[in-house]
Amino acid sequence: MSVIGKSTALQSASPAPPIEPSLAEASDYFALMKPRVMSLVVFTAFVGMMVAPGQLHPVLGVASLLCIAVGAGAAGVLNMWYDADIDGVMGRTRQRPIPAGRVQPGEALAFGITLSVGAVAVLGLVASWFTAGLLAFTIFFYAVIYTIWLKRWTAQNIVIGGAAGALPPVIGWAAVTHDVGLAPILLFLIIFFWTPPHFWALSLRRCEEYRRASVPMLPVVAGATETKRQILAHALLLAPAGVMPFLFGFAGPMYGIVAAIAGAMMVLLALRLKNAGTDNAAHAAAKRLFSFSLLYLFALFAVLLVDHWLGGWPATLLG
């Protein structure tokens, strides 16, 4: 594996183009924040907040969630700023605001930094500085450790980088309790082990695009067979991790049953992908796994929430 630097597209020594009036609409700045990723972050942070022991005033809860959402959006903006060269050569991302020329890289960088500082500062004032520190670490981890360092350096980029996406329920929990215990760490582990099968299933179908963009995703570096093997390995780690909140007494039997069935489905779909014979069958199996993985994460956190509301979360075991 080799270190892959940014292309010369954004580092050209040629004279800067003349300043043109901005073509950006408000929706372009919103798109920079990766709203679909933000929605997952908000949902998992909300669940972390709801299942945490203790009371948080609804206004402070909404304000904290807003800060977490904006912080996640800021990380997305910084990611799009740095990855504009990659986005420009991939079909899925070519129409993003920076490669499409509607937002200038400098504008995006300033926007991302402003949102980051604002979200962390307000969360510190609304919740606690410990919670704000967690958010700041998450933004730093995604924008610097994952985007700038890991993504272009190693095929394990999303395995390690997945930690950033796994932290929102921990932040939501910390907004209520101002500390971190075993339960939020279990929620962290679920998303952490969920991330590789989810993104590798996508990258199997986009392998040629990642190769063209020189991004060392696992299918590009190690091939489809090894990727399928590692997807199965991570699904085998994910299935028990999903049941852990029940086994440790943090969730009731309803959650345990749903997590066990959904985990078994993930393993089954990963197994089918591994055994898929032709390219077409593999693409179809990867698409099924990718779609189901979205449902898996949503279902587990939604059931955890319902289970908590129904009283399946014994407070006496929280210590």
Next chain:
Amino acid sequence: MDASGNNDGDNNGIVLTEEQKRRRRTRSIAIALALGALVLLFYAVTMVKVGSGH
């Protein structure tokens, strides 16, 4: 008077097209809404914090 109808004699400045003006207007409205939302948010958070003695 220039092509866009300006007659202020400043032909060296950037003259926005109608599309650029429309996009600038959407950005301005979005900034105004965001600032308004922040004012309401800070007011509500302050009231809660003061009320709870934090």
